[in-house]
Amino acid sequence: MKTKLKKGDQIQIIAGKDKGKQGRILKIDRMSARLIAEGLNIVKKTQRPKSQNDKGGIIELEAPITASNVMLLCRKCGPTRIAMKLDANKKSRICRKCGETL
Template sequence: MAKQVKKDDTVVVIAGADKGKRGQVLRVDRVAARIVVKGINVRKKTTRRSAQNPRGGIESVECPLHISNVMLEEVYNARHAEGAKAADAKKADAAPASAES
C-alpha cells in the first residue's frame, strides 16, 4: 500500500512549473486531493487596506497542488538510486573492448 502524504512530510514536486523542488507539507485536503507545500506554487495576492493591515499591498501566498504532482522524498530518492544503479550496470556492459585484444 502506498504511503499517505501527511503534514510536516518532505515532498518533491514531480510535475509542473516547480518540478524538482523540495518542500515541507503545510496542509493536506484529502477530499479535494490537494496539498500546500512551503515555498512551492507561490502566487502574489493583493490585500486591501484595513484596520489590521493599514498599508495593504501585495503578499505571497502558497497555493494548493494536486497530490499526484508530488512524491515523498524518501520514495523519490529510493527510485532514483535504483535508476542510477541500473544505468551504471548498462554502462559497464556496453564498455568498448580494450585495444590490447
C-alpha cells in the first residue's frame, strides 16, 4: 500500500482503544499497511525464559496499528491530511489545512 507517512513522523491515533494518543513512528510495513508507533497500542505478551539464568514473564510492547487509523500531526493545526507539492523538481509534503511544509 502506498502511504505518505514516514519513519519519525509525529502521529495521532484517530480510532481504536488508544484514540487521541500521540506518538512517533518507529517502523512502517508498507506491504500490510501497518506501523509501529512509540508508546502506542501497548499489549502484554508472555515470554518464556530463553536460558537457565533468564527469567520469563509478562512483557509490554508496541503492537502494529493500521495506517488508516492514524493521522499526521501538523505543528500548527494538529491532526491533518497530507498533500504533495512539486517545487522545481522537488516533492514536499504539506498540510492540507494550513499549507505548512511537514
